[in-house]
Amino acid sequence: MGRASRTGVAEGYRDDPDAVSLHTTPDDYTYDDAPEITGLPPSYADSEADSSAAAVVPIRHVPPPTTRTDHNNPGFRNGKPVVCETTTYMDPRYDTDPVFLEETIRSCAQSAPVPLVYIMGTHKETIKKGDKKETREITDFRIVVNLQRYLRRNFDDRDFSSMELVTVENGEKTHRGTITKVRAPGAKQDIEVGTQKATLTEWCHRYCASPRMLRTFRLRRIITGFDEVQLKNRIEGVIRATNYRGHINITFPIEDKNVDIYTSNRINQWRLKNWICWIFYLTFLWIFTWPYLFFATKRYAIVRAEWPFSFTDGHGNKTYTTVSEEQWFEKWHVAIRRLALDRYQGEASEEMMNGVIARPADPPMPGTVSTGHAGVDSAMGLLTQGFQVARAIQGGGNLGRGLQGGLGYDC
Numbered sequence: 403m404g405r406a407s408r409t410g411v412a413e414g415y416r417d418d419p420d421a422v423s424l425h426t427t428p429d430d431y432t433y434d435d436a437p438e439i440t441g442l443p444p445s446y447a448d449s450e451a452d453s454s455a456a457a458v459v460p461i462r463h464v465p466p467p468t469t470r471t472d473h474n475n476p477g478f479r480n481g482k483p484v485v486c487e488t489t490t491y492m493d494p495r496y497d498t499d500p501v502f503l504e505e506t507i508r509s510c511a512q513s514a515p516v517p518l519v520y521i522m523g524t525h526k527e528t529i530k531k532g533d534k535k536e537t538r539e540i541t542d543f544r545i546v547v548n549l550q551r552y553l554r555r556n557f558d559d560r561d562f563s564s565m566e567l568v569t570v571e572n573g574e575k576t577h578r579g580t581i582t583k584v585r586a587p588g589a590k591q592d593i594e595v596g597t598q599k600a601t602l603t604e605w606c607h608r609y610c611a612s613p614r615m616l617r618t619f620r621l622r623r624i625i626t627g628f629d630e631v632q633l634k635n636r637i638e639g640v641i642r643a644t645n646y647r648g649h650i651n652i653t654f655p656i657e658d659k660n661v662d663i664y665t666s667n668r669i670n671q672w673r674l675k676n677w678i679c680w681i682f683y684l685t686f687l688w689i690f691t692w693p694y695l696f697f698a699t700k701r702y703a704i705v706r707a708e709w710p711f712s713f714t715d716g717h718g719n720k721t722y723t724t725v726s727e728e729q730w731f732e733k734w735h736v737a738i739r740r741l742a743l744d745r746y747q748g749e750a751s752e753e754m755m756n757g758v759i760a761r762p763a764d765p766p767m768p769g770t771v772s773t774g775h776a777g778v779d780s781a782m783g784l785l786t787q788g789f790q791v792a793r794a795i796q797g798g799g800n801l802g803r804g805l806q807g808g809l810g811y812d813c
Contacts, residue, residue: 469548473748473749474748474749483520485656488660490662490663490674492671492674494666500607500609503619507705510661511623515550515625515656515657515659517548517549517625518547518548519545519633519652520545520546520651520652520655521546521650523542523641523646524649526538541747543745544747545742546750547738547750551724553710553711555723555724564710565708569705570703571599572598573585573586576704577701577704579609579612579617579702615669616670616695616698616699618662618702619702620662620702620703620705621705621707622703622707623658623709624707626711626712627710627711627713627714628654633727633730633731636728636735637735641738641739641742643739644742673695737750737756737758743764743765
């Protein structure tokens with residue numbers, strides 16, 4: 403994942419995205435134009451029996467993982483995918499050696515975060531069980547694309563020249579060795595009174611000089627100059643052009659966006675062990691420990707590594723680190739469309755997507771027949787549509803949708 407090797411640094415703890423944690427900090431400190439396709443395809447809800455002759459074999463190739471999150475078995479929280487956002491470290495030298503702490507922060511900053519494009523298509527399906535009806539959500543496709551290489555100039559994994567390591571401004575509200583977010587002394591919003599902002603070296607000395615036993619120091623890796631809205635609209639448009647009528651959810655989670663350094667003591671060791679966290683939650687001991695950890699922990703979130711997808715100068719001119727959002731879309735939209743038609747689920751590497759683009763044609767719509775004979779294909783299409791209408795009438799569903807067809811509509 404491009405993390406720089408660090409000699410003499412103890413192996414860090416790693417968060418499990420599906421585990422419950424005793425982290426006690428607030429939410430921001432949590433350790434949550436396409437080619438025309440003709441024809442009238444049936445719904446994703448068509449059963450295998452009804453379209454066995456036209457069944458499309460989905461992609462079986464599983465690309466090697468490029469992230470710490472297992473996208474073949476993802477977790478979701480509040481409808482959003484859960485990724486490994488935070489890596490935690492603990493070493494006694496971080497507690498008292500500001501030089502060693504600063505070297506570690508600068509080394510970790512050279513590893514870029516992992517921005518992901520998470521493309522999901524779902525629909526709801528109602529099934530009769532005796533006299534009762536049960537509605538369940540069906541995932542039609544789930545495509546995950548890694549954008550990390552687009553944050554480095556010339557796509558060089560060793561290049562971090564575009565990254566800028568900065569400390570917070572005096573007027574910015576954040577954790578400054580405090581329990582809650584505050585501004586620097588003498589600063590009110592954009593009006594600052596006093597000295598210049600502290601450097602990373604000064605903050606490292608403040609952290610190591612603190613007598614408080616429970617302390618955390620956070621490095622935030624953020625991505626700047628990335629237009630999520632534009633890319634989201636373009637991707638949704640190319641999928642809708644396939645006559646897909648389900649629910650499309652496109653999000654941009656970021657993996658490895660935080661590095662947390664904890665002071666080395668028994669309490670912090672316990673709070674980072676998942677099995678201990680579960681014991682406290684199941685026995686409701688968290689009711690007593692949560693307030694204690696919240697008020698006893700001093701937090702430092704004053705440095706961030708800014709990785710730009712694009713730069714904007716004083717005249718409003720934009721320069722991209724590698725390619726623009728539109729260039730990325732033009733390169734990969736064919737692969738995204740075909741993977742959606744294949745009902746692919748998992749992480750799609752660029753090597754794999756290049757192979758998908760190299761195919762001679764789009765895959766057939768699910769439930770359609772492609773024999774190469776126009777008359778036979780048309781007859782089979784009308785027969786399949788008849789099955790759709792019959793199922794819509796029998797199940798009390800939307801007859802209009804049965805007549806209209808389309809992929810993945812609710813039924």
